[in-house]
Amino acid sequence: MNISAASKAAGLPAKTVRYYADIGLVPAPARSESGYRSYDNASVRKLIFVRRAREFGFSISECRDLLGLYEDRRRSSADVKRIATARLEEIAKKQRELQSLHDELAHLVDACRGDDRPDCPIIDSLGNPRRGPRQAP
Amino acid sequence: MNISAASKAAGLPAKTVRYYADIGLVPAPARSESGYRSYDNASVRKLIFVRRAREFGFSISECRDLLGLYEDRRRSSADVKRIATARLEEIAKKQRELQSLHDELAHLVDACRGDDRPDCPIIDSLGNPRRGPRQAP
DNA sequence: ATAGTGTTTCCAGTTACTGGAAGGTCAAGC
DNA sequence: GCTTGACCTTCCAGTAACTGGAAACACTAT
Structure with missing residues (x-):
């Protein structure tokens, strides 16, 4: 999945998707041979998670915490x-x-x-x- | 009146008072011989006006408009x-x-x-x- | 003379993106 | 094979409204 497909699936602008990886909020995606970012369903789920947390008004920093909790099966x-x-x-x-x-x-x-x-x-x-x-x- | 007296009178940080003149929201104040900004009561009244408009949530741009109306005796x-x-x-x-x-x-x-x-x-x-x-x- | 406070300018950082330029890539059509 | 157009890349700059801090100059009191 290229960035525009992933961004549509996540409901975020492509710019924002890049930005979230730039600041390390989500992991940097794999790249194709030519350098295109390549997303899978797990990445998209995380992006959706972040989008929805932002819609609730959580700050980026809070989203970081929440993502940590989201990923921790034992919290x-x-x-x-x-x-x-x-x-x-x-x-x-x-x-x-x-x-x-x-x-x-x-x-x-x-x-x-x-x-x-x-x-x-x-x-x-x-x-x-x-x-x-x-x-x- | 130096900037700290004026800023106390206006209820704004000195930094903000300087900033408002820098962006042309309020007129640049007169300077003393040594370069200190010198404020009079009219300047302070304008700063108070802006502070209160900001507290009401008016943007800087709206404050600009409102200040114009504030000063226009015929609006x-x-x-x-x-x-x-x-x-x-x-x-x-x-x-x-x-x-x-x-x-x-x-x-x-x-x-x-x-x-x-x-x-x-x-x-x-x-x-x-x-x-x-x-x-x- | 010196210490302490006040003031100056300027530069950088904050939040969470967003816009745009310059250039590389891909798929379709001719 | 070539062009066109959509898509992708990086990087730089700008947004709103300040805020923090450094380096240097001014004023006051002792």
Whole structure:
């Protein structure tokens, strides 16, 4: 399987497939006589695994860990659960931040007449710290 | 006001303050005889404006636009509202994505016993596309 | 005079790719 | 056998928005 077939099967751009091998996230594939990368089903399964982990928002570094666990037939499910739970916490935190951001901005958009006059509570709020969004933590 | 005083007043790292002038987001400040950057209250107000817009998640490019509107005494509030509303849409979209991600991952974490046995639905799901997260759009 | 802190510029690194140029390879068609 | 076009290779550069660090100059206090 050449790179474009493998990348289609994995659902990743060919560039990304090359990149993942470059950074050592997945093993470098075998090469044909002329230097073409040659993929088998096991490589594709790993690429799919990585793609899906990335879609879940795991970082490359976390994907490295997860791939290690994926390949280790003797690891405990607790190891995996620990990483996934940490990620879940991050998602929940991001959700809370987005929620308050959304509420504040929606309030401002609501208060703005949006007509051709210059008076605008959105701009006022950005310029005036007393009525803007929370400070970053 | 030297850069560290200004950066404290604006709530931004000095590095970032320099960076914002380097990329032309805010005007380059005056210099002292020895070359130190010298800030006045108007500069600090602009830096605060940018910091708060960034905290709202506006990109640097959007901050550029907003700063233009901030400085234009004759712009209509509709111009501002349009940018803010677009940003609000993005936030809402991100929220929906995070929500489904959270639900799916929470479901998996819940299903994983997290003990010392290797069997783990989280890893299984990553390896098996039929029970993983949605495809990216 | 010296120590310590503040400031300057510049270069490099971060994350996770993505775009593009220059050139080699392969299969089909004539 | 030759050309065309698709596919493949490497390498370099750029993205967003900073952040870290080195080397050197400035200011203040003792």
